[in-house]
Amino acid sequence: MFSTSLRKAPEGFLTQADIKHISKGRRDLFSGAFKTALSGMALASLPSLAKDDPNIVELPAHSKGLGQGVATNPYGVPSQYEKNIQRRESPGLTQVTQAGVSFCPLQSLFGIVTPSGLHFERHHQGWWDIDPTKHRLMINGSDEKMLKRPMVFTMDELLRMPSMTRTHFIECGANSGMEWGNVAVPTVQYTHGMLSCSEFTGVPLRALLELCGVDFKRAKFVLAEGADGSSMTRTIPLSLIQNDEVLVAYGQNGEMLRPENGYPLRLVVPGVQGVSWVKYLRRIEVGDMPYATKDEVIGYADLMKDGLHRQYTSIQEVKSVITSPSGGQVLLQKGFCNISGVAWSGRGAIKRVEVSVDGGRNWRVARLQTPVMSKCLTRFQIDWSWSGDASLLMSRAVDETGHIQPTYAQNRAVRGSRGIYHNNSIQTWLVEQSGEVKNVQLS
Amino acid sequence: MFSYRKLAGLMFALVCAALGATSYAQTQKYGPVSHISGMGRTATPTEIAAWDIDVRPDFKGLPKGAGSVVQGEKIWEAQCASCHGAFAESNQVFFTLVGYTNKKDVEVGRVASLQLTSDVPYRTMTMKLSTVSTLWDYINRAMPWTAPKSLKPDEVFAVTAYLLNLANVVPDDFVLTDKNIAEVQKLIPNRNGMTTKHAMWPGTEFGGMNGLKAKPDTQGSNCMRDCPVDPKVVSSIPAYAMNAHGNLAEQNRLIGGVRGLDTSKPKTDIVAVEDAPKAIPNKAISKIKTSEIGPILQKNTCTACHAVAAKVMGPAFKEVAKKYASRSDAANYLAGKIKSGGAGVWGSIPMPPMNISDAESKKIAQWLSQGSVD
Numbered sequence: 001m002f003s004t005s006l007r008k009a010p011e012g013f014l015t016q017a018d019i020k021h022i023s024k025g026r027r028d029l030f031s032g033a034f035k036t037a038l039s040g041m042a043l044a045s046l047p048s049l050a051k052d053d054p055n056i057v058e059l060p061a062h063s064k065g066l067g068q069g070v071a072t073n074p075y076g077v078p079s080q081y082e083k084n085i086q087r088r089e090s091p092g093l094t095q096v097t098q099a100g101v102s103f104c105p106l107q108s109l110f111g112i113v114t115p116s117g118l119h120f121e122r123h124h125q126g127w128w129d130i131d132p133t134k135h136r137l138m139i140n141g142s143d144e145k146m147l148k149r150p151m152v153f154t155m156d157e158l159l160r161m162p163s164m165t166r167t168h169f170i171e172c173g174a175n176s177g178m179e180w181g182n183v184a185v186p187t188v189q190y191t192h193g194m195l196s197c198s199e200f201t202g203v204p205l206r207a208l209l210e211l212c213g214v215d216f217k218r219a220k221f222v223l224a225e226g227a228d229g230s231s232m233t234r235t236i237p238l239s240l241i242q243n244d245e246v247l248v249a250y251g252q253n254g255e256m257l258r259p260e261n262g263y264p265l266r267l268v269v270p271g272v273q274g275v276s277w278v279k280y281l282r283r284i285e286v287g288d289m290p291y292a293t294k295d296e297v298i299g300y301a302d303l304m305k306d307g308l309h310r311q312y313t314s315i316q317e318v319k320s321v322i323t324s325p326s327g328g329q330v331l332l333q334k335g336f337c338n339i340s341g342v343a344w345s346g347r348g349a350i351k352r353v354e355v356s357v358d359g360g361r362n363w364r365v366a367r368l369q370t371p372v373m374s375k376c377l378t379r380f381q382i383d384w385s386w387s388g389d390a391s392l393l394m395s396r397a398v399d400e401t402g403h404i405q406p407t408y409a410q411n412r413a414v415r416g417s418r419g420i421y422h423n424n425s426i427q428t429w430l431v432e433q434s435g436e437v438k439n440v441q442l443s
Numbered sequence: 444m445f446s447y448r449k450l451a452g453l454m455f456a457l458v459c460a461a462l463g464a465t466s467y468a469q470t471q472k473y474g475p476v477s478h479i480s481g482m483g484r485t486a487t488p489t490e491i492a493a494w495d496i497d498v499r500p501d502f503k504g505l506p507k508g509a510g511s512v513v514q515g516e517k518i519w520e521a522q523c524a525s526c527h528g529a530f531a532e533s534n535q536v537f538f539t540l541v542g543y544t545n546k547k548d549v550e551v552g553r554v555a556s557l558q559l560t561s562d563v564p565y566r567t568m569t570m571k572l573s574t575v576s577t578l579w580d581y582i583n584r585a586m587p588w589t590a591p592k593s594l595k596p597d598e599v600f601a602v603t604a605y606l607l608n609l610a611n612v613v614p615d616d617f618v619l620t621d622k623n624i625a626e627v628q629k630l631i632p633n634r635n636g637m638t639t640k641h642a643m644w645p646g647t648e649f650g651g652m653n654g655l656k657a658k659p660d661t662q663g664s665n666c667m668r669d670c671p672v673d674p675k676v677v678s679s680i681p682a683y684a685m686n687a688h689g690n691l692a693e694q695n696r697l698i699g700g701v702r703g704l705d706t707s708k709p710k711t712d713i714v715a716v717e718d719a720p721k722a723i724p725n726k727a728i729s730k731i732k733t734s735e736i737g738p739i740l741q742k743n744t745c746t747a748c749h750a751v752a753a754k755v756m757g758p759a760f761k762e763v764a765k766k767y768a769s770r771s772d773a774a775n776y777l778a779g780k781i782k783s784g785g786a787g788v789w790g791s792i793p794m795p796p797m798n799i800s801d802a803e804s805k806k807i808a809q810w811l812s813q814g815s816v817d
Contacts, residue, residue: 096785238648265800294581298568314643
């Protein structure tokens with residue numbers, strides 16, 4: 001049990017008035033600290049306290065008592081102070097949670113790996129926790145000559161096979177879709193939170209197709225089908241399968257997939273929109289023509305200006321976003337600010353990320369955290385000294401194919417603004433003089 | 444002897460090495476399967492028949508069967524209308540299925556209301572549908588919502604026929620069958636409305652336009668200094684909508700260089716910090732009486748599914764009040780829930796979103812959040 005005498009950090013309960021106090025350097029605890037903190041941070045100008053910090057001089061309970069034992073939580077959970085970091089719905093986006101979306105809290109994440117419990121969710125007819133001993137994967141052909149033998153695999157067999165482990169981002173084709181026309185949502189959780197990145201473990205689909213004796217000369221497309229109510233189906237190109245990119249995956253971040261993410265088996269299709277990563281994967285059909293499934297006709301087709309829909313648009317193109325500071329946050333003080341964000345491309349590895357703090361007039365190259373991996377999130381950071389003036393923060397990614405992330409104006413000139421899918425436009429955050437950060441779009 | 448070719452080869456190797464240093468290619472090799480034995484077994488014909496239910500655009504996989512518009516209407520009213528509306532016009536639960544296509548569309552196979560000049564309020568399923576197989580396949584595999592795969596093939600033909608009749612594609616006395624469905628495909632309003640000429644398919648299966656090496660249709664600028672832009676903010680969130688996603692202060696970490704913005708209160712910029720008004724304690728708000736709320740519940744048809752003390756379709760108001768008594772944001776939460784509807788909190792029967800004014804949903808929510816509704 002935590003002692004009730006543990007006092008929560010007052011920073012956790014800042015009101016707007018408190019924040020104003022802080023940003024004006026008037027908080028009682030400090031004496032004129034922030035005015036001097038602005039200038040170069042020489043040792044002589046370090047802030048000094050008017051009185052001693054009680055968090056130091058009054059020893060806390062955890063330094064003076066006995067803590068908890070091992071395996072108190074046999075499966076560990078985050079600190080009680082991290083309860084704000086949750087996946088959340090966007091009100092009004094969908095009317096039923098079983099066909100809804102929950103967004104990943106990108107504003108609070110570090111590095112590139114998404115904790116499995118915070119991985120974004122998109123269900124089509126509700127999620128299930130499926131008994132893995134009863135789950136089967138069937139592989140058959142659209143006709144009898146497409147493969148030598150249709151086969152059934154158990155989870156036991158799939159886990160017995162040699163595995164591959166790779167780290168990839170997964171992004172919903174509709175990520176940032178609410179923003180095609182205009183600004184609609186306040187924070188990066190809702191603008192970009194249908195994005196996650198995990199280490200996946202599984203068997204290359206190519207190996208299973210070979211066991212079935214697939215006629216690779218005739219086969220061109222594969223249909224992936226889920227075992228849930230919607231029995232989600234998507235068409236996958238065989239060319240992507242043949243180079244071992246596509247995995248039949250059971251592992252996620254060192255453990256089994258979470259039920260919300262397809263336990264016990266899902267397809268991993270690197271670089272391709274999340275809807276193709278069929279969850280609760282029960283069947284693969286090898287065929288010679290695309291399947292025009294519901295989410296290749298009614299959804300996930302991109303409406304162009306001439307009224308035509310682009311069908312089978314699948315690649316998630318080069319994109320990046322600053323996650324901190326980002327919309328709905330408040331900068332507490334002027335001076336040093338570490339701008340941090342993520343970049344990714346469905347065409348390969350990120351080559352460069354550039355950051356502007358003046359609305360795109362001038363750009364600087366950001367530092368990339370290594371390793372930089374293909375079709376995987378890449379963390380970038382750049383130093384910034386906030387003067388207290390209104391600033392427009394933007395990031396622009398370039399991938400290894402030379403594709404440069406476009407602005408809203410550049411995207412809309414080609415694709416219009418009525419689409420839902422594949423919005424990879426540059427995101428702009430306005431930092432106001434108050435320190436408040438707003439989601440904005442520029443002319 | 445000096446060789447330019449050797450030099451070029453060396454340069455290439457150096458470039459590759461340099462790339463390797465910054466970009467870690469995830470190219471672990473997975474060998475041939477010849478050494479793997481004892482994995483999997485042959486699927487039986489009965490097993491394949493049980494799962495292989497997909498119907499392709501060329502109707503491969505379509506079972507034999509027939510269903511009329513008239514039969515479809517009966518099934519629709521019993522099993523589909525509660526979510527989609529009697530005429531597939533509802534957008535209360537899912538997006539609208541039928542609407543905004545016309546006779547000309549059926550003739551030419553392109554839907555005029557998808558044009559840029561169109562002013563339709565939203566896009567319907569029949570505006571976008573280009574292959575009738577898609578409609579048949581999805582009804583068959585995923586409908587009805589709470590009992591997918593329960594319709595027999597004849598019933599799927601009937602429901603498909605009814606929807607196509609609502610969209611004025613087939614007449615009232617039409618019977619859709621596996622024999623005539625290919626003819627019906629030639630009448631689908633948006634049958635010519637799709638293109639695969641783009642660079643976003645990650646393979647070469649659709650021809651030259653596609654593949655990872657294809658040139659994307661958009662490209663950003665590589666300008667780094669004094670770029671010719673005149674950044675003006677043309678779109679932002681209005682102040683009143685900042686709290687629409689809940690209090691952003693509660694959606695951010697409690698430590699670090701930033702905090703979440705407290706959006707629960709109106710912006711206080713114009714109030715001097717020292718003179719900020721003190722929050723009004725909850726007790727100061729007078730309690731709302733059930734007698735006062737009754738007419739609002741009646742008017743908004745809440746009482747069709749809810750009663751004060753007893754469970755009807757939905758939970759009793761007393762139970763709702765009890766459940767959220769300790770939740771500090773109960774009034775806000777419930778006001779939102781009344782407007783957006785929901786499912787799963789009180790069982791499997793969903794509550795549809797209610798068409799109710801903000802003021803009235805807030806008042807009901809306030810009444811419920813008092814902890815007791817007497």
